[in-house]
Amino acid sequence: MNYLVAVLSDRIQAEGAYLALEEKGIKSTILGRGYKSADEFGFIDPKDQAKKQARLMTTWLIPFGFFAGFTFSLITGLDTFAWAGEIGNHIVGGLLGAASGAMGGVVVGGGGGLLFGSGDALPYRNRLDAGKYLIVVQGSEMLTRQSTKILRQFDPENIQGYADPSTV
Numbered sequence: 005m006n007y008l009v010a011v012l013s014d015r016i017q018a019e020g021a022y023l024a025l026e027e028k029g030i031k032s033t034i035l036g037r038g039y040k041s042a043d044e045f046g047f048i049d050p051k052d053q054a055k056k057q058a059r060l061m062t063t064w065l066i067p068f069g070f071f072a073g074f075t076f077s078l079i080t081g082l083d084t085f086a087w088a089g090e091i092g093n094h095i096v097g098g099l100l101g102a103a104s105g106a107m108g109g110v111v112v113g114g115g116g117g118l119l120f121g122s123g124d125a126l127p128y129r130n131r132l133d134a135g136k137y138l139i140v141v142q143g144s145e146m147l148t149r150q151s152t153k154i155l156r157q158f159d160p161e162n163i164q165g166y167a168d169p170s171t172v
Contacts, residue, residue: 006167008141008148010160011131018137021158025141030151036137042129045140054114061113065105073101
Protein backbone atom coordinates (compact mmCIF):
# COMPACT_ATOMS: atom_id res chain seq x y z
CA MET A 5 0.00 0.00 0.00
CA ASN A 6 1.30 3.42 -0.96
CA TYR A 7 0.31 6.78 0.45
CA LEU A 8 0.34 10.19 -1.17
CA VAL A 9 0.04 13.30 1.01
CA ALA A 10 -0.48 16.76 -0.48
CA VAL A 11 -0.53 19.96 1.58
CA LEU A 12 -2.96 22.60 0.33
CA SER A 13 -3.24 26.13 1.68
CA ASP A 14 -7.02 26.50 1.99
CA ARG A 15 -10.30 24.66 2.14
CA ILE A 16 -11.42 25.60 -1.39
CA GLN A 17 -8.24 24.13 -2.91
CA ALA A 18 -8.64 20.98 -0.80
CA GLU A 19 -12.26 20.50 -1.86
CA GLY A 20 -11.36 21.13 -5.51
CA ALA A 21 -8.57 18.56 -5.37
CA TYR A 22 -10.86 16.07 -3.64
CA LEU A 23 -13.53 16.50 -6.34
CA ALA A 24 -10.95 16.21 -9.15
CA LEU A 25 -9.71 12.94 -7.67
CA GLU A 26 -13.27 11.71 -7.18
CA GLU A 27 -14.09 12.39 -10.85
CA LYS A 28 -11.29 9.98 -11.82
CA GLY A 29 -12.62 7.37 -9.37
CA ILE A 30 -9.83 7.88 -6.84
CA LYS A 31 -10.84 7.78 -3.19
CA SER A 32 -9.06 10.28 -0.96
CA THR A 33 -9.36 11.80 2.48
CA ILE A 34 -9.28 15.45 3.50
CA LEU A 35 -7.64 16.33 6.80
CA GLY A 36 -8.09 19.75 8.35
CA ARG A 37 -10.67 21.97 10.06
CA GLY A 38 -14.13 20.62 9.43
CA TYR A 39 -12.78 17.29 8.19
CA LYS A 40 -10.80 14.45 9.77
CA SER A 41 -8.15 15.30 12.32
CA ALA A 42 -4.65 13.80 12.40
CA ASP A 43 -5.69 11.51 15.27
CA GLU A 44 -8.84 10.34 13.50
CA PHE A 45 -6.84 9.54 10.38
CA GLY A 46 -4.17 7.69 12.33
CA PHE A 47 -1.09 9.92 12.24
CA ILE A 48 1.02 8.72 15.14
CA ASP A 49 1.83 11.40 17.68
CA PRO A 50 5.65 11.26 17.96
CA LYS A 51 5.57 12.44 21.57
CA ASP A 52 3.32 9.57 22.63
CA GLN A 53 5.59 7.10 20.84
CA ALA A 54 8.68 8.63 22.49
CA LYS A 55 7.10 8.40 25.96
CA LYS A 56 6.13 4.78 25.40
CA GLN A 57 9.62 3.87 24.16
CA ALA A 58 11.29 5.71 27.06
CA ARG A 59 9.10 3.84 29.57
CA LEU A 60 9.93 0.52 27.96
CA MET A 61 13.69 1.19 27.99
CA THR A 62 13.56 2.46 31.58
CA THR A 63 11.71 -0.66 32.69
CA TRP A 64 14.60 -2.78 31.42
CA LEU A 65 17.51 -0.53 32.33
CA ILE A 66 16.69 0.25 35.98
CA PRO A 67 17.05 -3.38 37.19
CA PHE A 68 20.06 -3.89 34.92
CA GLY A 69 21.65 -0.69 36.27
CA PHE A 70 21.02 -1.78 39.87
CA PHE A 71 22.62 -5.16 39.24
CA ALA A 72 25.58 -3.55 37.44
CA GLY A 73 26.14 -0.96 40.18
CA PHE A 74 25.86 -3.57 42.94
CA THR A 75 28.24 -5.91 41.11
CA PHE A 76 30.77 -3.14 40.40
CA SER A 77 30.78 -2.15 44.06
CA LEU A 78 31.15 -5.79 45.11
CA ILE A 79 34.01 -6.54 42.68
CA THR A 80 36.04 -3.39 43.34
CA GLY A 81 35.58 -3.42 47.08
CA LEU A 82 35.48 0.38 47.17
CA ASP A 83 34.49 1.89 50.51
CA THR A 84 33.02 5.08 49.06
CA PHE A 85 30.27 5.51 51.65
CA ALA A 86 31.85 4.61 54.99
CA TRP A 87 28.67 5.51 56.88
CA ALA A 88 26.72 2.77 55.01
CA GLY A 89 28.90 -0.20 55.96
CA GLU A 90 29.95 -3.00 53.63
CA ILE A 91 26.49 -4.20 52.50
CA GLY A 92 25.17 -0.62 52.47
CA ASN A 93 27.98 0.40 50.09
CA HIS A 94 26.92 -2.26 47.64
CA ILE A 95 23.24 -1.26 47.93
CA VAL A 96 24.10 2.44 47.41
CA GLY A 97 26.19 1.41 44.39
CA GLY A 98 23.18 -0.51 43.08
CA LEU A 99 20.89 2.49 43.61
CA LEU A 100 23.31 4.75 41.77
CA GLY A 101 23.44 2.20 38.95
CA ALA A 102 19.62 2.10 38.86
CA ALA A 103 19.51 5.91 38.63
CA SER A 104 21.98 5.78 35.75
CA GLY A 105 19.83 3.14 34.08
CA ALA A 106 16.77 5.38 34.43
CA MET A 107 18.58 8.33 32.85
CA GLY A 108 19.86 6.10 30.06
CA GLY A 109 16.39 4.72 29.43
CA VAL A 110 14.93 8.21 29.03
CA VAL A 111 17.75 9.51 26.83
CA VAL A 112 18.17 6.46 24.62
CA GLY A 113 14.56 5.30 24.69
CA GLY A 114 12.87 8.45 23.55
CA GLY A 115 14.35 11.63 24.97
CA GLY A 116 15.32 12.96 21.54
CA GLY A 117 11.92 12.16 20.05
CA LEU A 118 10.22 13.67 23.08
CA LEU A 119 12.16 16.93 22.84
CA PHE A 120 12.55 17.35 19.09
CA GLY A 121 9.89 15.11 17.54
CA SER A 122 10.64 12.73 14.73
CA GLY A 123 9.28 11.37 11.49
CA ASP A 124 6.96 13.12 9.07
CA ALA A 125 3.84 13.00 11.24
CA LEU A 126 4.92 16.05 13.27
CA PRO A 127 5.35 18.44 10.30
CA TYR A 128 1.95 17.36 8.97
CA ARG A 129 0.38 17.93 12.39
CA ASN A 130 2.01 21.37 12.51
CA ARG A 131 0.59 22.25 9.10
CA LEU A 132 -2.88 21.16 10.19
CA ASP A 133 -2.51 23.32 13.31
CA ALA A 134 -1.55 26.25 11.04
CA GLY A 135 -4.89 25.92 9.20
CA LYS A 136 -3.66 24.02 6.15
CA TYR A 137 -5.44 21.02 4.61
CA LEU A 138 -4.06 17.63 3.65
CA ILE A 139 -5.30 15.35 0.89
CA VAL A 140 -4.30 11.72 1.48
CA VAL A 141 -4.61 9.04 -1.20
CA GLN A 142 -4.07 5.38 -0.33
CA GLY A 143 -3.57 2.75 -2.99
CA SER A 144 -1.23 1.13 -5.45
CA GLU A 145 1.84 2.82 -6.90
CA MET A 146 0.03 3.39 -10.20
CA LEU A 147 -2.90 5.03 -8.37
CA THR A 148 -0.62 7.36 -6.42
CA ARG A 149 1.21 8.35 -9.62
CA GLN A 150 -2.09 9.17 -11.29
CA SER A 151 -3.14 11.13 -8.18
CA THR A 152 0.12 13.08 -8.23
CA LYS A 153 -0.61 14.34 -11.75
CA ILE A 154 -4.07 15.47 -10.69
CA LEU A 155 -2.94 17.10 -7.45
CA ARG A 156 -0.09 19.05 -9.10
CA GLN A 157 -2.75 21.09 -10.94
CA PHE A 158 -3.77 22.58 -7.58
CA ASP A 159 -0.22 23.82 -6.84
CA PRO A 160 0.20 22.11 -3.44
CA GLU A 161 2.73 23.48 -0.95
CA ASN A 162 4.15 19.99 -0.62
CA ILE A 163 3.42 16.60 -2.10
CA GLN A 164 5.04 13.47 -0.72
CA GLY A 165 4.65 9.77 -1.45
CA TYR A 166 5.24 6.94 1.03
CA ALA A 167 5.34 3.16 0.80
CA ASP A 168 3.88 1.31 3.76
CA PRO A 169 6.77 -0.81 5.13
CA SER A 170 4.43 -3.46 6.54
CA THR A 171 3.20 -4.40 3.05
CA VAL A 172 6.57 -4.46 1.26
